[in-house]
Amino acid sequence: MPETFSEPAARVYAVVYRVLYWGMLISTALFTLGVLRALQHPRMISLGPALSQSLGTTLRGLAALDPASLMLAATVVLILTPVARVVMALLAFWRDGDAGFVAVTGVVLGVIVLTVILGRLGLH
Amino acid sequence: MAVLFAVSVIAGFLGALLGVGGGIFIVPALVLAFHLPIKIAVAASLVSVIATSNAGGSSYVEQHITNLRLGMFLEVATTIGALSGSVLALYLKEWVMLVLFTALLLYMAVSAYVTRYADDRRIAAGGYCQAQADNWSHRLRLNGSYHDHALNRQVDYVVTGSGIGTGIAYLAGMASGLLGVGGGVLKVSAMNRYMNVPMKAAVGTSKMMIGVTAAVGSILFYMAGLIHFFIVAPVALGTTVGATVGTWVMNRLRTVVLKRIFAALMFYLAYGMLAKAVAERFHLILPSLGS
Numbered sequence: 001m002p003e004t005f006s007e008p009a010a011r012v013y014a015v016v017y018r019v020l021y022w023g024m025l026i027s028t029a030l031f032t033l034g035v036l037r038a039l040q041h042p043r044m045i046s047l048g049p050a051l052s053q054s055l056g057t058t059l060r061g062l063a064a065l066d067p068a069s070l071m072l073a074a075t076v077v078l079i080l081t082p083v084a085r086v087v088m089a090l091l092a093f094w095r096d097g098d099a100g101f102v103a104v105t106g107v108v109l110g111v112i113v114l115t116v117i118l119g120r121l122g123l124h
Numbered sequence: 125m126a127v128l129f130a131v132s133v134i135a136g137f138l139g140a141l142l143g144v145g146g147g148i149f150i151v152p153a154l155v156l157a158f159h160l161p162i163k164i165a166v167a168a169s170l171v172s173v174i175a176t177s178n179a180g181g182s183s184y185v186e187q188h189i190t191n192l193r194l195g196m197f198l199e200v201a202t203t204i205g206a207l208s209g210s211v212l213a214l215y216l217k218e219w220v221m222l223v224l225f226t227a228l229l230l231y232m233a234v235s236a237y238v239t240r241y242a243d244d245r246r247i248a249a250g251g252y253c254q255a256q257a258d259n260w261s262h263r264l265r266l267n268g269s270y271h272d273h274a275l276n277r278q279v280d281y282v283v284t285g286s287g288i289g290t291g292i293a294y295l296a297g298m299a300s301g302l303l304g305v306g307g308g309v310l311k312v313s314a315m316n317r318y319m320n321v322p323m324k325a326a327v328g329t330s331k332m333m334i335g336v337t338a339a340v341g342s343i344l345f346y347m348a349g350l351i352h353f354f355i356v357a358p359v360a361l362g363t364t365v366g367a368t369v370g371t372w373v374m375n376r377l378r379t380v381v382l383k384r385i386f387a388a389l390m391f392y393l394a395y396g397m398l399a400k401a402v403a404e405r406f407h408l409i410l411p412s413l414g415s
Contacts, residue, residue: 012192013185020182020335027175031361038125038354071353078174078360079342082335089196100264104196108336111203115340118211119347 012092019088023081027074034070041067083112129358131157136176136366137373138386146363147173147305148232151225152393154355155400162221164352166213166304167345170338171356172363173306177335179364180371184328191268191321194283195329197260198293198315202307202337205297210341213302214348222401225303229394232309233387252281255320260286270325281325285318292318293333301341306334 053061053072061069090105135149147169154165184190213221257267266283292314296307308330315326345351399410 009192013188013190016192016332017182017185020178020185020332024175024178024182027178028361028364031357034353035125035129035357035361038357042125068353071357074360075171075346075351075353075356078171078178079339079346081178082174082339086196086199086336089192101193101196104200104264108196108199108203111200111207112336112340112343115207115343116347118207119344 011096012089015088015092016085019085020081023077023084027078027081030070030074030077033065034067034074037065037070038067083109086112125354125358128158128355129362132172132359132362133366133369136172136363136368137370138366138389139176139363140367140370140373146176146367147303148229148390149393150359150363151304152229152397154359155222156393156396160355162218162225163213163345163350164355166221166302167342167350168352168356168359169304170300170342170345171351172360173300173304173338174335174342175360175364176367177306177331177333177338179368181328181332181335184331187270187328189270189324189328190332191266191270191283191325191329192332193264194266194268194315194319194321195333197264197266197286198289198311198329199333199336201290201293202297202300202311202333203340205294205299206301206337206340207297207344209298209301209303210344211301212298213341214344216302217405219401219404221303222397222404226394226398226401228299228303228305229390229397233390233394252279252320252322255282255284257282258284258286268321268325270322270328272322272324279322279325281320281322284320289314289319297337297340300334300337301344304341306330306338308334 053069058069058072062073086105086108090102090109093101093105131153132146132150135153136146138149139146150169150172151162151165154160154168155162160168181190185192216224261267261283266286267281268283269278269280271277272279292310296310296314299305299310300307308327311330311333312323312326315321315329316323321329342351395410402408402410
Protein backbone atom coordinates (compact mmCIF):
# COMPACT_ATOMS: atom_id res chain seq x y z
CA MET A 1 0.00 0.00 0.00
CA PRO A 2 1.24 3.50 -0.71
CA GLU A 3 2.49 5.57 2.20
CA THR A 4 -0.23 7.78 3.65
CA PHE A 5 0.43 10.86 5.72
CA SER A 6 0.14 9.62 9.25
CA GLU A 7 0.86 12.07 12.05
CA PRO A 8 4.52 10.97 12.49
CA ALA A 9 5.21 11.22 8.72
CA ALA A 10 3.70 14.71 8.58
CA ARG A 11 5.83 15.69 11.60
CA VAL A 12 9.05 14.66 9.80
CA TYR A 13 8.00 16.72 6.75
CA ALA A 14 7.33 19.76 8.96
CA VAL A 15 10.70 19.44 10.73
CA VAL A 16 12.64 19.07 7.44
CA TYR A 17 10.79 22.01 5.84
CA ARG A 18 11.51 24.32 8.80
CA VAL A 19 15.24 23.51 8.80
CA LEU A 20 15.61 24.04 5.01
CA TYR A 21 13.54 27.23 5.05
CA TRP A 22 15.38 28.94 7.91
CA GLY A 23 18.78 27.78 6.65
CA MET A 24 18.01 29.26 3.24
CA LEU A 25 16.74 32.52 4.76
CA ILE A 26 19.69 33.09 7.13
CA SER A 27 22.39 32.17 4.59
CA THR A 28 20.81 34.30 1.84
CA ALA A 29 20.59 37.29 4.19
CA LEU A 30 24.25 36.90 5.26
CA PHE A 31 25.43 36.41 1.64
CA THR A 32 23.50 39.50 0.50
CA LEU A 33 24.95 41.64 3.28
CA GLY A 34 28.44 40.26 2.62
CA VAL A 35 28.29 40.94 -1.13
CA LEU A 36 26.91 44.46 -0.61
CA ARG A 37 29.66 45.26 1.93
CA ALA A 38 32.32 43.80 -0.40
CA LEU A 39 31.05 45.93 -3.28
CA GLN A 40 31.39 49.01 -1.03
CA HIS A 41 35.05 48.16 -0.41
CA PRO A 42 36.38 46.35 -3.51
CA ARG A 43 39.76 44.59 -3.22
CA MET A 44 41.92 42.06 -5.06
CA ILE A 45 41.66 38.44 -3.89
CA SER A 46 44.35 35.77 -3.91
CA LEU A 47 43.69 32.28 -5.31
CA GLY A 48 46.04 30.68 -2.79
CA PRO A 49 44.65 28.65 0.13
CA ALA A 50 41.30 30.16 1.12
CA LEU A 51 40.83 32.35 4.17
CA SER A 52 40.43 30.55 7.47
CA GLN A 53 39.86 32.46 10.70
CA SER A 54 39.00 31.68 14.30
CA LEU A 55 35.47 31.76 15.69
CA GLY A 56 36.33 34.82 17.80
CA THR A 57 37.65 36.75 14.78
CA THR A 58 34.55 35.77 12.78
CA LEU A 59 32.17 36.90 15.55
CA ARG A 60 34.00 40.22 15.88
CA GLY A 61 33.93 40.51 12.08
CA LEU A 62 30.17 39.87 12.02
CA ALA A 63 29.61 42.61 14.59
CA ALA A 64 31.66 45.00 12.43
CA LEU A 65 29.88 43.82 9.24
CA ASP A 66 33.20 42.65 7.76
CA PRO A 67 32.42 41.18 4.30
CA ALA A 68 34.77 38.16 4.63
CA SER A 69 33.26 37.20 8.01
CA LEU A 70 29.70 37.63 6.69
CA MET A 71 30.43 35.41 3.66
CA LEU A 72 32.25 32.82 5.80
CA ALA A 73 29.28 32.63 8.20
CA ALA A 74 26.84 32.40 5.26
CA THR A 75 28.83 29.54 3.70
CA VAL A 76 29.01 27.65 7.00
CA VAL A 77 25.26 28.10 7.63
CA LEU A 78 24.54 26.97 4.06
CA ILE A 79 26.71 23.84 4.28
CA LEU A 80 25.34 22.95 7.72
CA THR A 81 21.67 23.34 6.71
CA PRO A 82 21.32 19.92 4.98
CA VAL A 83 23.41 18.37 7.77
CA ALA A 84 21.04 19.86 10.38
CA ARG A 85 18.14 18.53 8.30
CA VAL A 86 19.53 14.99 8.58
CA VAL A 87 20.06 15.36 12.37
CA MET A 88 16.52 16.68 12.90
CA ALA A 89 15.02 13.93 10.74
CA LEU A 90 16.98 11.32 12.72
CA LEU A 91 15.57 12.73 15.98
CA ALA A 92 12.03 12.75 14.54
CA PHE A 93 12.37 9.11 13.39
CA TRP A 94 13.80 8.20 16.82
CA ARG A 95 10.81 9.85 18.53
CA ASP A 96 8.46 7.88 16.27
CA GLY A 97 10.26 4.59 17.06
CA ASP A 98 11.14 4.06 13.37
CA ALA A 99 14.29 1.97 13.92
CA GLY A 100 14.89 1.34 10.18
CA PHE A 101 15.13 5.04 9.37
CA VAL A 102 17.10 5.88 12.51
CA ALA A 103 19.69 3.47 11.05
CA VAL A 104 19.44 4.94 7.51
CA THR A 105 19.86 8.58 8.65
CA GLY A 106 22.54 7.40 11.12
CA VAL A 107 24.62 6.01 8.22
CA VAL A 108 24.27 9.32 6.32
CA LEU A 109 25.47 11.20 9.43
CA GLY A 110 28.30 8.68 9.76
CA VAL A 111 29.47 9.51 6.20
CA ILE A 112 29.39 13.24 7.05
CA VAL A 113 31.44 12.64 10.23
CA LEU A 114 33.91 10.51 8.21
CA THR A 115 34.23 13.40 5.73
CA VAL A 116 35.11 15.80 8.57
CA ILE A 117 37.66 13.31 9.96
CA LEU A 118 39.28 12.87 6.51
CA GLY A 119 39.35 16.67 6.10
CA ARG A 120 40.99 17.07 9.53
CA LEU A 121 43.60 14.47 8.63
CA GLY A 122 44.63 16.79 5.81
CA LEU A 123 43.48 14.82 2.81
CA HIS A 124 44.94 17.14 0.21
CA MET B 125 32.16 40.46 -8.01
CA ALA B 126 29.16 42.10 -9.67
CA VAL B 127 30.07 40.37 -12.97
CA LEU B 128 30.38 37.02 -11.16
CA PHE B 129 26.93 37.59 -9.66
CA ALA B 130 25.45 38.46 -13.08
CA VAL B 131 27.00 35.37 -14.75
CA SER B 132 25.70 33.16 -11.90
CA VAL B 133 22.19 34.59 -12.30
CA ILE B 134 22.33 33.55 -15.99
CA ALA B 135 23.74 30.09 -15.09
CA GLY B 136 21.04 29.51 -12.47
CA PHE B 137 18.39 30.76 -14.89
CA LEU B 138 19.58 28.47 -17.73
CA GLY B 139 19.90 25.50 -15.34
CA ALA B 140 16.36 25.94 -14.06
CA LEU B 141 14.99 26.24 -17.63
CA LEU B 142 16.46 22.85 -18.44
CA GLY B 143 15.36 21.39 -15.11
CA VAL B 144 18.93 20.92 -13.83
CA GLY B 145 21.01 22.78 -11.24
CA GLY B 146 23.23 25.70 -12.22
CA GLY B 147 26.43 23.69 -11.66
CA ILE B 148 26.56 22.39 -15.22
CA PHE B 149 26.89 26.00 -16.42
CA ILE B 150 28.69 27.53 -13.41
CA VAL B 151 31.82 25.36 -13.65
CA PRO B 152 32.50 26.06 -17.38
CA ALA B 153 31.69 29.76 -16.85
CA LEU B 154 34.20 30.10 -14.00
CA VAL B 155 36.85 28.10 -15.87
CA LEU B 156 36.41 29.54 -19.36
CA ALA B 157 35.31 33.13 -18.68
CA PHE B 158 37.01 33.85 -15.34
CA HIS B 159 40.05 31.55 -15.90
CA LEU B 160 39.75 30.02 -12.43
CA PRO B 161 41.35 26.61 -11.65
CA ILE B 162 38.70 23.90 -12.05
CA LYS B 163 38.99 22.77 -8.40
CA ILE B 164 38.08 26.26 -7.13
CA ALA B 165 35.24 26.38 -9.68
CA VAL B 166 33.95 22.96 -8.55
CA ALA B 167 34.07 24.04 -4.88
CA ALA B 168 32.10 27.26 -5.60
CA SER B 169 29.60 25.34 -7.71
CA LEU B 170 29.01 22.76 -4.95
CA VAL B 171 28.06 25.50 -2.49
CA SER B 172 25.68 27.02 -5.05
CA VAL B 173 24.12 23.55 -5.50
CA ILE B 174 23.30 23.51 -1.76
CA ALA B 175 21.77 26.98 -2.05
CA THR B 176 19.44 25.96 -4.90
CA SER B 177 18.61 22.69 -3.09
CA ASN B 178 17.59 24.51 0.09
CA ALA B 179 15.45 27.00 -1.86
CA GLY B 180 13.80 24.56 -4.29
CA GLY B 181 13.83 21.55 -1.96
CA SER B 182 11.97 23.30 0.86
CA SER B 183 9.13 24.19 -1.51
CA TYR B 184 8.72 20.56 -2.68
CA VAL B 185 8.89 19.33 0.95
CA GLU B 186 6.20 21.83 1.99
CA GLN B 187 3.91 20.49 -0.76
CA HIS B 188 4.69 16.87 0.28
CA ILE B 189 5.82 16.09 -3.30
CA THR B 190 9.22 14.98 -1.99
CA ASN B 191 9.38 11.33 -0.89
CA LEU B 192 11.43 11.87 2.29
CA ARG B 193 11.88 8.18 3.09
CA LEU B 194 13.05 7.33 -0.43
CA GLY B 195 15.33 10.40 -0.52
CA MET B 196 16.97 9.55 2.80
CA PHE B 197 17.39 5.91 1.75
CA LEU B 198 19.17 6.96 -1.48
CA GLU B 199 21.24 9.57 0.39
CA VAL B 200 23.25 6.72 1.91
CA ALA B 201 24.56 5.95 -1.60
CA THR B 202 24.86 9.57 -2.81
CA THR B 203 26.84 10.74 0.23
CA ILE B 204 29.26 7.79 -0.03
CA GLY B 205 29.55 8.59 -3.77
CA ALA B 206 30.14 12.29 -3.03
CA LEU B 207 32.85 11.48 -0.51
CA SER B 208 34.69 9.21 -2.95
CA GLY B 209 34.21 11.72 -5.80
CA SER B 210 35.55 14.69 -3.85
CA VAL B 211 38.53 12.70 -2.50
CA LEU B 212 39.31 11.77 -6.12
CA ALA B 213 38.94 15.43 -7.19
CA LEU B 214 41.60 16.53 -4.70
CA TYR B 215 44.12 14.16 -6.29
CA LEU B 216 43.22 14.28 -10.00
CA LYS B 217 45.14 16.51 -12.41
CA GLU B 218 43.33 19.58 -13.80
CA TRP B 219 43.27 18.26 -17.37
CA VAL B 220 41.67 14.94 -16.30
CA MET B 221 38.88 16.83 -14.52
CA LEU B 222 38.38 19.00 -17.60
CA VAL B 223 38.04 15.86 -19.78
CA LEU B 224 35.57 14.30 -17.30
CA PHE B 225 33.51 17.50 -17.26
CA THR B 226 33.55 17.52 -21.08
CA ALA B 227 32.15 13.95 -21.03
CA LEU B 228 29.38 15.03 -18.62
CA LEU B 229 28.47 18.00 -20.86
CA LEU B 230 28.30 15.72 -23.92
CA TYR B 231 26.06 13.27 -22.00
CA MET B 232 23.78 16.17 -21.00
CA ALA B 233 23.69 17.47 -24.59
CA VAL B 234 22.64 14.07 -25.93
CA SER B 235 20.11 13.43 -23.16
CA ALA B 236 18.48 16.81 -23.87
CA TYR B 237 17.14 15.19 -27.02
CA VAL B 238 15.63 12.22 -25.19
CA THR B 239 11.87 12.51 -25.10
CA ARG B 240 10.25 12.95 -21.72
CA TYR B 241 8.07 10.13 -20.54
CA ALA B 242 4.33 10.31 -20.99
CA ASP B 243 3.96 10.75 -17.23
CA ASP B 244 0.36 12.00 -17.30
CA ARG B 245 -0.84 9.00 -19.36
CA ARG B 246 0.94 6.59 -17.01
CA ILE B 247 -0.63 8.26 -13.95
CA ALA B 248 -4.09 8.18 -15.58
CA ALA B 249 -3.69 4.45 -16.33
CA GLY B 250 -2.69 3.81 -12.71
CA GLY B 251 0.67 2.42 -13.84
CA TYR B 252 2.59 3.79 -10.86
CA CYS B 253 0.58 2.01 -8.16
CA GLN B 254 0.30 -1.41 -9.83
CA ALA B 255 3.95 -2.43 -9.49
CA GLN B 256 5.30 -4.93 -6.96
CA ALA B 257 7.45 -3.39 -4.20
CA ASP B 258 10.88 -5.01 -3.79
CA ASN B 259 12.26 -6.25 -0.49
CA TRP B 260 13.95 -3.00 0.66
CA SER B 261 11.08 -0.87 -0.54
CA HIS B 262 8.63 -3.05 1.39
CA ARG B 263 10.73 -3.19 4.57
CA LEU B 264 11.49 0.54 4.72
CA ARG B 265 8.02 1.60 3.45
CA LEU B 266 9.48 3.69 0.60
CA ASN B 267 6.18 3.92 -1.31
CA GLY B 268 4.78 7.40 -1.71
CA SER B 269 1.80 9.57 -2.49
CA TYR B 270 1.36 13.24 -3.42
CA HIS B 271 -1.36 15.55 -4.66
CA ASP B 272 -0.85 16.61 -8.30
CA HIS B 273 -2.39 20.07 -8.65
CA ALA B 274 -2.20 20.06 -12.47
CA LEU B 275 -4.08 16.74 -12.68
CA ASN B 276 -6.13 17.54 -9.58
CA ARG B 277 -5.73 14.06 -8.14
CA GLN B 278 -3.79 12.08 -5.56
CA VAL B 279 -0.97 10.08 -7.19
CA ASP B 280 0.06 6.90 -5.36
CA TYR B 281 3.13 4.94 -6.39
CA VAL B 282 4.95 1.77 -5.40
CA VAL B 283 8.76 2.03 -5.30
CA THR B 284 10.65 -0.77 -7.06
CA GLY B 285 14.25 -1.36 -8.23
CA SER B 286 15.96 -0.27 -4.98
CA GLY B 287 19.18 -2.04 -6.01
CA ILE B 288 19.74 -0.35 -9.37
CA GLY B 289 18.46 2.96 -7.96
CA THR B 290 21.08 2.79 -5.19
CA GLY B 291 23.82 2.04 -7.73
CA ILE B 292 22.92 5.02 -9.90
CA ALA B 293 22.55 7.23 -6.81
CA TYR B 294 26.16 6.34 -5.92
CA LEU B 295 27.33 7.39 -9.41
CA ALA B 296 25.32 10.63 -9.16
CA GLY B 297 26.94 11.37 -5.79
CA MET B 298 30.36 10.71 -7.28
CA ALA B 299 29.67 13.09 -10.18
CA SER B 300 28.59 15.71 -7.63
CA GLY B 301 31.72 15.45 -5.48
CA LEU B 302 34.06 15.19 -8.46
CA LEU B 303 32.62 17.78 -10.83
CA GLY B 304 30.61 20.16 -8.62
CA VAL B 305 27.19 19.42 -10.10
CA GLY B 306 24.02 18.29 -8.33
CA GLY B 307 23.74 15.02 -10.25
CA GLY B 308 19.98 15.57 -10.40
CA VAL B 309 19.67 14.42 -14.01
CA LEU B 310 21.03 10.96 -13.12
CA LYS B 311 18.91 10.64 -9.97
CA VAL B 312 15.66 11.81 -11.52
CA SER B 313 16.00 9.50 -14.53
CA ALA B 314 16.94 6.56 -12.25
CA MET B 315 13.95 7.11 -9.97
CA ASN B 316 11.53 7.60 -12.86
CA ARG B 317 12.87 4.89 -15.13
CA TYR B 318 13.95 2.11 -12.76
CA MET B 319 12.19 2.82 -9.46
CA ASN B 320 8.67 3.59 -10.70
CA VAL B 321 8.59 7.10 -9.19
CA PRO B 322 6.46 9.73 -11.03
CA MET B 323 8.47 12.62 -12.53
CA LYS B 324 7.32 15.32 -10.09
CA ALA B 325 8.05 13.18 -7.02
CA ALA B 326 11.44 12.23 -8.51
CA VAL B 327 12.35 15.91 -9.11
CA GLY B 328 11.22 16.94 -5.60
CA THR B 329 13.08 14.06 -3.95
CA SER B 330 16.23 14.73 -5.99
CA LYS B 331 16.13 18.46 -5.12
CA MET B 332 16.23 17.60 -1.42
CA MET B 333 18.94 14.95 -1.85
CA ILE B 334 21.43 17.12 -3.78
CA GLY B 335 21.79 19.43 -0.75
CA VAL B 336 23.30 16.86 1.60
CA THR B 337 25.25 15.26 -1.27
CA ALA B 338 26.86 18.59 -2.16
CA ALA B 339 27.40 19.34 1.56
CA VAL B 340 29.69 16.29 1.85
CA GLY B 341 31.85 17.50 -1.05
CA SER B 342 31.76 21.09 0.23
CA ILE B 343 33.00 20.08 3.69
CA LEU B 344 36.03 18.36 2.16
CA PHE B 345 36.77 21.25 -0.25
CA TYR B 346 36.30 23.75 2.62
CA MET B 347 38.81 21.92 4.79
CA ALA B 348 41.20 21.69 1.82
CA GLY B 349 41.14 25.53 1.53
CA LEU B 350 39.45 25.53 -1.89
CA ILE B 351 36.33 27.50 -0.93
CA HIS B 352 36.98 31.20 -1.60
CA PHE B 353 34.21 33.23 0.01
CA PHE B 354 34.57 36.18 -2.37
CA ILE B 355 33.86 33.79 -5.27
CA VAL B 356 31.32 31.55 -3.50
CA ALA B 357 29.10 34.39 -2.21
CA PRO B 358 28.13 36.03 -5.54
CA VAL B 359 27.91 32.59 -7.20
CA ALA B 360 25.57 31.12 -4.55
CA LEU B 361 23.45 34.25 -4.42
CA GLY B 362 23.30 34.66 -8.21
CA THR B 363 22.45 31.01 -8.85
CA THR B 364 19.60 31.14 -6.32
CA VAL B 365 18.14 34.29 -7.89
CA GLY B 366 18.54 32.89 -11.44
CA ALA B 367 17.07 29.50 -10.53
CA THR B 368 14.04 31.12 -8.87
CA VAL B 369 13.29 33.25 -11.95
CA GLY B 370 14.11 30.35 -14.32
CA THR B 371 11.69 27.97 -12.59
CA TRP B 372 8.92 30.56 -12.99
CA VAL B 373 9.71 31.14 -16.70
CA MET B 374 10.16 27.43 -17.51
CA ASN B 375 6.46 26.67 -17.15
CA ARG B 376 5.68 29.29 -19.79
CA LEU B 377 8.06 28.18 -22.57
CA ARG B 378 8.04 25.35 -25.14
CA THR B 379 10.25 22.46 -24.04
CA VAL B 380 11.22 21.28 -27.53
CA VAL B 381 12.78 24.60 -28.54
CA LEU B 382 14.55 24.89 -25.20
CA LYS B 383 16.06 21.42 -25.49
CA ARG B 384 17.59 22.21 -28.89
CA ILE B 385 19.10 25.47 -27.65
CA PHE B 386 20.54 23.80 -24.57
CA ALA B 387 21.97 20.85 -26.46
CA ALA B 388 23.79 23.32 -28.75
CA LEU B 389 24.98 25.38 -25.75
CA MET B 390 26.33 22.30 -23.97
CA PHE B 391 28.19 21.13 -27.11
CA TYR B 392 29.75 24.59 -27.25
CA LEU B 393 30.80 24.47 -23.56
CA ALA B 394 32.08 20.88 -23.99
CA TYR B 395 34.35 22.06 -26.83
CA GLY B 396 35.65 24.93 -24.68
CA MET B 397 36.44 22.60 -21.74
CA LEU B 398 38.09 20.04 -24.06
CA ALA B 399 40.21 22.76 -25.70
CA LYS B 400 41.37 23.85 -22.24
CA ALA B 401 42.21 20.23 -21.30
CA VAL B 402 44.23 19.78 -24.52
CA ALA B 403 46.06 23.06 -23.88
CA GLU B 404 46.80 22.01 -20.28
CA ARG B 405 48.02 18.48 -21.14
CA PHE B 406 49.63 18.80 -24.60
CA HIS B 407 50.25 22.59 -24.83
CA LEU B 408 48.26 22.62 -28.08
CA ILE B 409 45.92 25.50 -28.83
CA LEU B 410 42.70 24.37 -30.54
CA PRO B 411 40.80 26.93 -32.66
CA SER B 412 38.74 29.23 -30.43
CA LEU B 413 34.97 29.40 -30.72
CA GLY B 414 34.95 32.69 -28.89
CA SER B 415 35.12 31.50 -25.27
